[in-house]
Amino acid sequence: MLSPVDGARGQKWLTRLATLILLESVSFTSGAVDVINMLHHLTRKNSPHLLTGFSTMVWVLPNLSGILFLFFLIAVVSSTSSRDTLHLRSSLSVENHQSSILQSQDGTFSCGFYKIYTNAFIFSIWYANSAEHTIVWSANRDRPVHARRSALTLQKDGNMVLTDYDGTVVWRVDGDLTEVRFAQLLDTGNFVMKDNGGKILWQSFDSPTDTLLPTQRFTATTKLIASTQLHISGHYILSFGDMSILSLIYDDPDVSDIYWPDPDTPFFGNDRKRYNNTRLGVLDDLGQFVSSDFATQQALVASDAGPGIKRRLTLDADGNLRIYSLNSSDGTWSVSMVALTKPCKIHGLCGPNGICHYSPMPTCSCPPGYEMINPGNWSQGCSAVVNITCGAAQPMRLLRLPNTDFWGNDQQQLESVSFKACKDICMNDCTCKGFLYVQGIGLCFPKSLLFSGRSYPPGHDARTMYIKIPMSVDISNMSIPQSDVIHSTQHYIKCGHMSTRTIQLFPDVQKTGSGESKWFYFYGFVAAIFVIEILFATSAWLFVLRRELRPAQILEGYKVLSNHFRRYSYKELEWATGNFNNEIGRGGSGIVYKGILDDIAIAVKSLENVRQGKQEFQSELGIIGRVNHMNLARILGRILGFCSEGYHRMIVYEYIENGSLSNILFNNNILLEWKQRFNIAVGVAKGLAYLHHECLEWVIHCDVKPDNILLDRDFEPKIIDFGLAKLLKRRGSNQVASQVRGTVGYIAPEWISGLPITAKVDVYSYGVVLLELVSGIRASNMAMSVDVEMHMGLSKLVRILADKVNWREQTWISEFADFRLNGQLNFLQARTLIKLAVTCLEEDKNRRPTMETVVQMLLSIAEADSAIEQIMPNEVQVFE
Numbered sequence: 001m002l003s004p005v006d007g008a009r010g011q012k013w014l015t016r017l018a019t020l021i022l023l024e025s026v027s028f029t030s031g032a033v034d035v036i037n038m039l040h041h042l043t044r045k046n047s048p049h050l051l052t053g054f055s056t057m058v059w060v061l062p063n064l065s066g067i068l069f070l071f072f073l074i075a076v077v078s079s080t081s082s083r084d085t086l087h088l089r090s091s092l093s094v095e096n097h098q099s100s101i102l103q104s105q106d107g108t109f110s111c112g113f114y115k116i117y118t119n120a121f122i123f124s125i126w127y128a129n130s131a132e133h134t135i136v137w138s139a140n141r142d143r144p145v146h147a148r149r150s151a152l153t154l155q156k157d158g159n160m161v162l163t164d165y166d167g168t169v170v171w172r173v174d175g176d177l178t179e180v181r182f183a184q185l186l187d188t189g190n191f192v193m194k195d196n197g198g199k200i201l202w203q204s205f206d207s208p209t210d211t212l213l214p215t216q217r218f219t220a221t222t223k224l225i226a227s228t229q230l231h232i233s234g235h236y237i238l239s240f241g242d243m244s245i246l247s248l249i250y251d252d253p254d255v256s257d258i259y260w261p262d263p264d265t266p267f268f269g270n271d272r273k274r275y276n277n278t279r280l281g282v283l284d285d286l287g288q289f290v291s292s293d294f295a296t297q298q299a300l301v302a303s304d305a306g307p308g309i310k311r312r313l314t315l316d317a318d319g320n321l322r323i324y325s326l327n328s329s330d331g332t333w334s335v336s337m338v339a340l341t342k343p344c345k346i347h348g349l350c351g352p353n354g355i356c357h358y359s360p361m362p363t364c365s366c367p368p369g370y371e372m373i374n375p376g377n378w379s380q381g382c383s384a385v386v387n388i389t390c391g392a393a394q395p396m397r398l399l400r401l402p403n404t405d406f407w408g409n410d411q412q413q414l415e416s417v418s419f420k421a422c423k424d425i426c427m428n429d430c431t432c433k434g435f436l437y438v439q440g441i442g443l444c445f446p447k448s449l450l451f452s453g454r455s456y457p458p459g460h461d462a463r464t465m466y467i468k469i470p471m472s473v474d475i476s477n478m479s480i481p482q483s484d485v486i487h488s489t490q491h492y493i494k495c496g497h498m499s500t501r502t503i504q505l506f507p508d509v510q511k512t513g514s515g516e517s518k519w520f521y522f523y524g525f526v527a528a529i530f531v532i533e534i535l536f537a538t539s540a541w542l543f544v545l546r547r548e549l550r551p552a553q554i555l556e557g558y559k560v561l562s563n564h565f566r567r568y569s570y571k572e573l574e575w576a577t578g579n580f581n582n583e584i585g586r587g588g589s590g591i592v593y594k595g596i597l598d599d600i601a602i603a604v605k606s607l608e609n610v611r612q613g614k615q616e617f618q619s620e621l622g623i624i625g626r627v628n629h630m631n632l633a634r635i636l637g638r639i640l641g642f643c644s645e646g647y648h649r650m651i652v653y654e655y656i657e658n659g660s661l662s663n664i665l666f667n668n669n670i671l672l673e674w675k676q677r678f679n680i681a682v683g684v685a686k687g688l689a690y691l692h693h694e695c696l697e698w699v700i701h702c703d704v705k706p707d708n709i710l711l712d713r714d715f716e717p718k719i720i721d722f723g724l725a726k727l728l729k730r731r732g733s734n735q736v737a738s739q740v741r742g743t744v745g746y747i748a749p750e751w752i753s754g755l756p757i758t759a760k761v762d763v764y765s766y767g768v769v770l771l772e773l774v775s776g777i778r779a780s781n782m783a784m785s786v787d788v789e790m791h792m793g794l795s796k797l798v799r800i801l802a803d804k805v806n807w808r809e810q811t812w813i814s815e816f817a818d819f820r821l822n823g824q825l826n827f828l829q830a831r832t833l834i835k836l837a838v839t840c841l842e843e844d845k846n847r848r849p850t851m852e853t854v855v856q857m858l859l860s861i862a863e864a865d866s867a868i869e870q871i872m873p874n875e876v877q878v879f880e
Contacts, residue, residue, distance in 0.1 A: 083101075083102060083103065084102055084103060084104055084105050084184055084185050084186075085102070085182050085183070085184045086102060086152075086154050086182060086183040086184070087154065087181075087182050088154055088155070088156050088158070088180075088181060088182065089153075089154070089155070089156050090153070090154055091151045091152060091153040091154075092112055092113065092123075092151065092152045093113075093150075093151045094113045094121050094145065094146070094147055094148070094149070094150040094151065095147075095148065095149075097112055097113035097114075097115065097121065100112060100113070102184075102185040102191075103128060103185065104128075104185045104186060104187045104188075104189070105187055106187045107128060107129070108127065108128060108129065108187060108189070108310065109125055109126070109127060109128055109136075109185060109187070109189040110125070110126055110128040110133070110185075111123075111124070111125045111126075111185045111191055112124075113145075113150070113152075114126060114133070114135060114138075115147075116144060116230070116231045117230075118147075119146055119147040120144035120145075120146070120147070121144060121145050121146075121147060121150065122135075122138045122139070122140050122141050122144050122145070122231060123138065123139040123140055123145075123152050123162050123171070124136075124137060124138040124139070124141075125137040125138075125185070125189055125191055125204065127189075127310065127312075127326065129310070129326070129328070129331055130326060130331045130332075130333065131330065131331035131332055132331075134312070134333065135209075135211075135227075135231070136189055136209075136211040136213055136312060137189070137191070137204050137208060137209055137211065138209050138231070139152075139162055139171045140162055140170050140171045141209060141227060141231050141232055141233065142232050142233050143170050143171070144231075145162065145163075145164045145165065145170055146164055146165035146694070148165050149164075149165040149166075150162075150163060150164050150165055151163055154180070154182070154183050154193075157177070157178065158177035158178050158179065158180030158181075158193075159172060159173065159177055159180075160172065160173040160177075160180075160183060160193065160202075161173075173193065173202050175201070175202060177193065177201060177202065179195040179196075179201060180193045180194070180195060180201055180202075181194065181195055181196050182194060188205075188213060188214070188215055188216070189213045189216075190203050190204055190205045190213075190216070191203065191204040192204070205217065206221075206222065207222070208222055208223075208224055209224070209225065209227065210224050210225060210226050210227045210314055210315050210316075211224070211312050211313065211314045211315075212224065212281075212283050212289075212312070212313040212314075213283070213312055213313075214283050214284060214285050214311060214312075215282065215283075215284070215285065216282070216283065217280060217281075217282055218246075218280065218281035218282060218291075219240075219279060219280055219281075220240050220244075220279035222239075223237055223238060223239035224237065224238040224239075224314075224315040225237050225315070226315045226316060226317050226319065227317060228317050229317060234317055235250055235251055235252045235319075235348060236248065236249070236250060236251075236315055236317075236318075236319040236346075236348075237249045237251055237315075238315050238321060240279040240293075241258070243274045244273075244274060244276040244277075244278075244279050244292070244293055245261065245272050245274060245293050246272075246279075246281060246291045246293050246294075247260060247261065248260035248315075248319065248321060248339070248340075248346075250319065250346070250347035250348040250452070252348070253567060254449065254451075255347070255348065255408065255409070255449070255451050255452075257347045257407065257408050257452065259319070259340075259345055259346055259347040259407075259452075260321070260339060260340055260345075260346075262345065263407075271294065271295035271298050272293050272294065272295065273292075273293050273294075273295060274293070276292050276293055278292040279292055279293075280292045283311065283312075283313045283323070285307060286305050286306060286307060287301060287302030287304065287305040287306065287309065287311055287323060287325070287336065287337075288300070288301050288302070288305060289301075289313055289323065289337075300313075300321075300323065300337050300339060301337060302323045302325060302336035302337045303336045303337065304325050304336050309325050309326065310325070310326035310328070311323055311324060311325050311326070311336070312324050318343070318346065318349065319346040319347070319348065319349060320338055320339060320340050320343065320346060321338070321339035321340070322335050322337060322338050322339070323335070323336050323337035324336065343356070343362040344356035344357065344358065344362055344454040344455075345454070347407060347408075347451070347452040348379065348451065348452060349364070349378075349379065349452070350364035350365075350378055350379070350381060350382075350453060351364075351373070351378065351379045351380045351381020351382065351451075352381035352382065352383075352449070352450065352451055353366065353367065353370050353381050353382040353383070353384070353450045353451075353453070354366060354372075354378065354381045354382050354453055355367060355401075355404060355453035355454065355455055356453065356454045356455070357454065357455035358455075358457075364378040366382035367382070367399065367401060367453075367467060368399055368469070368473075368475040369384060369385055369386070369399065369467075369469040369470075369473045369475060370382035370383060370384055370385065371383060371385055384469075385473055386469075386470045386472055386473050387647055388468070388469075388470060390430035390431065390646065394470045394471075394472075395470070395471040395472075396427065396468045396469065396470060396471065397468070397469060397470075397471055398423065398427075398434075398466045398467070398468060398469075399466065399467050399468075399469050399475065400464060400465075400466055401455075401464065401465040401466070401467065402458075402464050403455055403456045403457065403458055403463060403464070404453065404454070404455045404456070404463065404464070404465040405436055405453070405454060405456070405463050405465055406434070406436070406447055406449075406450045406451055406452060406453045406465060407451070407452040407453075407454070408451065408452060409447050409448050409449040409450075409451055410436075410445040410446065410447060410448075411429070411431075411432060411445075411446040411447065411448050412425070412444070412445070412446050413443075413444075413445060414442075414443070414444040414445075414446075415441075415442065415443060415444075416441070416442045417442050417444045418442065419437055421444070422435055422437050422444035422446070423435070423466070425444070425446055426446045426466075426468065427468070429446065431448055432446045432447065432448065432468070433447050433448065433449060433450050433467060433468060434446075434447050434450060434465060434466050434467035434468055435447060435465075435466055436463060436464070436465050436466075437463075437464055437465075437466065438463055438464075439464065450467065453465075566640060566641030566642075566652075567641060567642060567643070567644070568597075568641050568642070568643045568650075568652060569643065569645060570643055570645045570646070570648045570650075572597065572643075573595065573597075573604050573643055573650055573652070576595035576596055576597040576602065576604070577593045577594065577595035577604055578595065580593050580604075580606070581593075582594045582595065584603065584659065585659075585660060585707060590605050590606050590607040591605070591606050592604065592605045592606075593606065594655060597652075600640075600654070600655075601654075601655035602640060602652050602653065602654065602655050603652070603653040603654070603655045603656070604650055604651070604652055604653075605650060605651045605652075605653065605721070606648070606649070606650050607649040607650070607651075639651060639652070639653055639654075640652045640653060640654055653720065656710035656711060656712050656718060657711075657712060657713045658710070658711035658712065658713065658715060659710065659711065660706060660707050660708070660709060660710055660711070661680065661706035661707075661709040661710070661711060661717065662705070662706035662707045662709075664711065665706055665772065665773065665776060666706075666776070666777075666778060668820075671820050671821075672715075672776075673821075673824075674821055674824060674825040674826060674829075674830075675826075676715045677773045677774070678826065678829050678833070678858075678862075679715065679716070680709070680711070680715065680717045680773065681769075681770060681773055681833055681858065682855070682858045682859070682862065683716055683717040684704075684709055684717050684719065684766065684769065685766065685851055685854045685855045685858055686855055687717070687718075687719045688701065688704065688719070688762050688763075688766060688851040689850075689851035689852050689854070689855045691719075691762075691851075692759040692762070692850065692851050692852070693850070693851070693852050700757070700758070700759050700761065700762055701719065701721075701762050701765075702742050702757075702761060702762070703721060703742045703743055703746070703765075704719075704746065704762050704765035704766055704769060705742075705743050705745075705746045705765065705768075705769065706769060706772060707721075707743075708720050708721040709769070742761070742765065744780075745768065745778075745779045745780045745794075746764075746765040746768050746769075746779070747761070747764075747765070748760065748761040748764035748765065748845065749764075749843055750845055755845075758845065759850070759851070760845035760846075760848045761845075762851070763840050763845075763848045763849065763850070763851060763854070764840060764841060764845070764848065766840055766851070766854070767836070767837040767838075767839070767840025767841040767848075768794075768837075768841065770833050770834070770836060770837035770840065771797075771801075771834070771837045771841075773833065774816065774817055774818070774830055774833050774834060774837075775816060775817065775818055776817075776818030776819075776820060776821075777818075779794060782794070782797055794841070795843070798837075798838055798841045801816075801834055801837070801838050802838045805831065805834055805835045805838060810827065810831065813825075813827065813830050813831060813834070816834070817830060828861060829861055829862075832857065832858070832861045836849075836854060836857060836858075840854070
């Protein structure tokens with residue numbers, strides 16, 4: 001038996017030996033550092049007897065097997081311990097996202113890459129024990145990274161960076177981090193960076209996303225921003241305002257309004273204290289959220305308040321603030337507190353022109369003359385059945401909506417005016433969408449925008465909304481969205497009844513406690529004798545508060561969307577393009593004009609068909625926004641901004657010096673050299689391959705042609721015009737097109753035959769472009785030289801080329817190639833392009849290659865040529 005002294009010596013020997021073994025056997029990875037630290041920790045604190053036992057075992061093992069056995073034991077102990085720490089020069093990789101994670105010591109939280117959809121990941125912290133692994137914090141929710149080669153790394157200089165598949169830094173920690181030694185996920189869900197002494201130098205608690213965790217401090221510099229269903233930032237914000245009031249705000253480029261605390265109620269009525277020196281809020285362990293502006297003993301309290309329950313405070317996508325409690329038995333969440341028990345008070349809930357009402361559940365509807373844009377997403381609002389413009393002389397009429405208001409966006413605030421005067425003001429102003437009129441006191445509020453609409457129960461007050469609709473709109477049989485919580489009677493327009501499309505909101509409203517039902521009976525207690533007094537008081541403070549609480553009017557000019565596109569006014573673009581006089585091209589969905597704005601040459605694409613163009617406009621912005629997230633601006637035309645004003649839908653691109661490929665390739669006064677043609681073929685193939693295979697979702701261009709390929713000053717191609725693009729999810733890539741898209745001469749046969757549309761339609765169009773690059777002749781002219789019917793002519797031409805491309809005798813290539821090249825072309829490259837074109841133009845889409853395969857073939861030819869030039873530098877591969 002060894003003495004304690006011998007045991008102590010053995011412990012030191014064991015520690016040194018294990019360290020030497022690890023350093024000799026394992027490189028300085030996070031695993032080796034973890035094992036060494038754990039061994040020192042055990043030696044220093046917790047397990048002297050255990051290590052003494054180990055020492056005794058090794059002491060009596062005179063050969064190498066004892067050392068190997070010791071190393072095995074250490075590895076086993078290390079592998080079974082949970083990893084909550086990330087050391088310097090260590091990474092978490094996206095490829096191993098299921099195992100490459102950090103976990104808090106108590107197992108409550110995990111941290112790593114979270115898959116939000118195919119090939120798209122965000123670095124997040126989530127509740128490990130919840131059934132759906134609910135996210136509580138994200139580093140890059142607005143910029144997902146790819147499923148390959150992305151990583152979070154704690155660099156040797158202390159910086160923590162999140163990199164995408166190509167090495168681009170998507171997110172990083174700011175500040176002086178030279179003293180950082182490790183990062184750790186704490187039991188509170190806080191992801192921290194510490195120095196050697198354990199001091200926190202950075203923490204995720206200082207930059208929340210949409211969720212606040214227990215003990216996490218909410219300060220003047222922090223805010224919650226709701227996440228949409230796609231895990232990107234939404235329009236709802238929780239933050240401390242200028243008056244130190246904790247507020248919920250709806251914020252988008254056109255509207256910014258506070259909706260909680262209730263802007264229609266004075267601050268003292270909301271039990272709030274203004275101008276506090278402290279701006280601080282916290283959700284405690286008992287389920288109470290308290291804030292420095294709350295009145296004495298006021299708090300947002302969970303219905304199951306008490307210790308021992310995992311909770312979170314989340315600003316949800318619908319704009320409501322809720323406390324959730326975790327059921328430890330099945331991992332499900334239940335709503336234990338909701339801030340707004342009357343959801344229709346949430347601004348922007350039903351989108352532009354939409355009206356929120358209770359029947360009796362909260363419901364979104366459209367007023368007569370409007371229809372829902374997307375029944376699956378009520379926040380997109382309603383659009384007019386007949387487009388209302390200032391340019392056309394449309395006879396208008398007013399539609400009366402009793403007990404209804406569209407909050408905010410008042411052009412004027414008029415007192416003591418007659419109904420006729422209020423009506424004339426709005427009817428004579430084409431920008432006025434309608435007006436609110438309060439009977440009895442003559443309050444008039446003409447509206448520039450119909451937003452945040454809601455209906456009040458009858459008897460609430462004398463508010464009546466009047467909206468303008470064209471005389472041509474048939475409103476017979478149309479019902480008016482109306483709240484009537486006491487009697488479920490329907491209100492109709494005098495001219496009859498019609499059904500209106502409605503969307504029910506908030507399936508969890510019934511679960512949030514008994515408070516939701518109390519307000520249903522509130523108005524029943526109001527005595528008739530006080531109606532006049534209430535109306536007078538309500539109107540008075542409404543007028544005062546609208547002045548006091550109204551945020552500054554949104555400035556004219558541009559605003560920035562969430563994807564950082566600049567918003568231009570129609571007048572700006574009209575001036576920049578010289579009243580749209582310099583037309584430089586026409587696409588499948590509009591006309592392109594050249595202009596100068598801020599001393600920068602721009603190309604303005606104007607969508608022609610208003611109804612169809614709006615969809616294409618949103619599609620193009622959304623798609624290019626996603627593409628920019630994948631860093632494809634070097635291959636795709638860079639978008640600078642947009643205009644969405646009235647019926648105008650325009651997109652502003654950077655102007656590319658050399659214009660489109662068609663303007664150069666088919667211009668007899670300009671000769672495009674062979675090397676440039678081949679580089680263009682490679683560049684376009686790379687661009688389409690990125691769209692088809694590298695983006696977060698599959699993007700099909702649907703209109704690949706020389707007119708949509710721009711050439712910069714170095715003749716590098718940039719693909720433009722996504723107005724006809726089609727987004728397809730990877731699980732359901734086959735869709736039948738409702739209409740033929742693209743340009744005649746470039747469209748694949750499946751467009752005509754009604755077969756499912758896949759990325760192979762772009763491959764077909766690319767094949768046509770290849771033939772045009774080699775021949776210098778438009779495909780339509782080539783085809784019609786073979787057959788009068790263009791499609792049949794192209795098919796015959798492909799069959800002829802397919803037969804010739806396998807001939808040993810290759811003189812026909814010089815005959816097929818552009819005569820202006822005078823035989824100055826690379827024989828191997830030309831044959832490859834023609835062979836690829838033939839394959840891409842297969843009638844059967846399943847026999848066409850993918851764009852990834854096309855890129856690989858072109859690059860292999862380029863590499864082969866480079867190798868030949870190095871071997872035979874004096875030989876020029878030009879064939880005459």
